[in-house]
Amino acid sequence: MFLSVSQLSIRYPGSAQSAVDGVSFGLSAGDIGVLIGPSGCGKTTLLRAVAGLERASAGSILLGGEVVSSAQTHTPAEQRRIGMVFQDYALFPHLDVARNVGFGLKHLGERERQERVREVLALVGLDGLQARHPHELSGGQQQRVALARALAPSPRLLLLDEPFSNLDVDLRERLAHEIRGILKAAGATALFVTHDQLEAFAIGDVIGVMHQGHLHQWDDAYALYHRPATRFVAEFIGHGVFAPAQIRLSGDEVVVNTPLGPLQDVEECPLPSAYEAGLCDVLLRADDIVHDDASAVKARIVRKAFRGSEFLYTLRLDSGETVMTHVPSHHNHAVGEWIGIRVAVDHVVTFERGAGAGAPPAPAVHRTPG
Known part of the structure; x- marks a missing residue:
């Protein structure tokens, strides 16, 4: 497994209960995993731990076979070569699209940087919009710019935290399908957080259902729906009684x-x-x-x-x-x-x-x- 999370627990100081409690799952290279669950279930905390923004209280996170988090070890976020796409896109309003996408490519020469920017913008279907500013773009286009910026440095792993929550419902599911195609074309390994089942089904190769800090099931959408591992999964996924x-x-x-x-x-x-x-x-x-x-x-x-x-x-x-x-x-x-x-x-x-x-x-x- 390219990403391996084993018995991971995260407890905040002063809290009697772990925000993430004994979670284990694996994600193969080139696959897209999705964490889904109700608000407060621990899915974003888990994503932040993989990013290096939260410390492990117990258990471990391995990335490419290397331990990056454990109770004894913590590799800083900037050393993990992980890309992140945030809920609010976090684009720089005063920079045009090209400079937003090229922000993390300062180690490259000018010509190489321009070529990489053009390459990732073509991948997300925005080539030719290099001179536009974020306020001149639709919500869906801004989301693609944020994705292009995260992909530009060729991260080992891409993390997406509720990336469609600011978009209207019809656009969210369509964009989820499109971004799945983009990630597959890029050969990216990605972990995605959402509370929306249609998004999860549209984008994920494998989906994890979380509740109160526990991962109840890590499986494909068909198995979650037809062979739920717990009563919570049976109630949470799909419509039924x-x-x-x-x-x-x-x-x-x-x-x-x-x-x-x-x-x-x-x-x-x-x-x-x-x-x-x-x-x-x-x-x-x-x-x-x-x-x-x-x-x-x-x-x-x-x-x-x-x-x-x-x-x-x-x-x-x-x-x-x-x-x-x-x-x-x-x-x-x-x-x-x-x-x-x-x-x-x-x-x-x-x-x-x-x-x-x-x-x-x-x-x-x-x-x-x-």
Whole structure:
């Protein structure tokens, strides 16, 4: 691993609780990692520790096989050859684009510096704007200048702290895709902090979900969504709810009884013995619930959110349970209306009933449906 963080803890003086507590993960050269989580979860503190701006209380950070942080060792930030892109871009308003981008290239001769500036501006799609000043650029263009400036000295690692938070929502996701392409074209290794899941999914090869200083899971987006490592990850990623359920055997078949009826013929499911009396909470994602007017199960729409091609409906069953579903937007039902739904689950993710945020799911057993 090019970046290796092992059992890292960071505790501020006078604080009873670590801001980062026993975090371990690795990032391969050329990959983009993303740290995501709610405000105050420790993701920015962790990024600052990798940058060399925070000291490790315990554990270690290795960069290219070299220990740069531990309880005994601290390589200063300026010696780590790390580039940073900040939330506010931190561009110099009195300098034009060329001089902003070339700010960290003072060790090069004038001709070499100009060539490198032109090269990185071409990489970010801004070649020809060298003479503009930051106030003459759009927010997205300013973000690209900040990225070009960070890439110009060819850092070993690039760190990006909430770089799109000042941009409008539509631009953020599009720019995340574009910057992913830029970083890949540059062969850069990058670690990115955000609280926005769409940004994380758009830019990251691997994503870490943090909560209260702990890293709950470090995985690709598909695994976070479909195979969450803890109850917190299951709740935080995507749209879904937990419903009370009971797992039982019916002959040789495992059946999961839920408020929407039994889940049957699923590919992966825990055995009833995983829980006392088979009682558990089952994760039901919005894409596990299908709008079906012919279904005997009915639910009342209590909230609807228009998403362009679809609605996200929040529904309440007669039993009082709440579920969510994605429905094509031409199915425009009113709040308060009852609609038919059915459950369509491929694999079952369950947790101990009422378990805390750090609880792992029960292991699922692979079986062939039918």
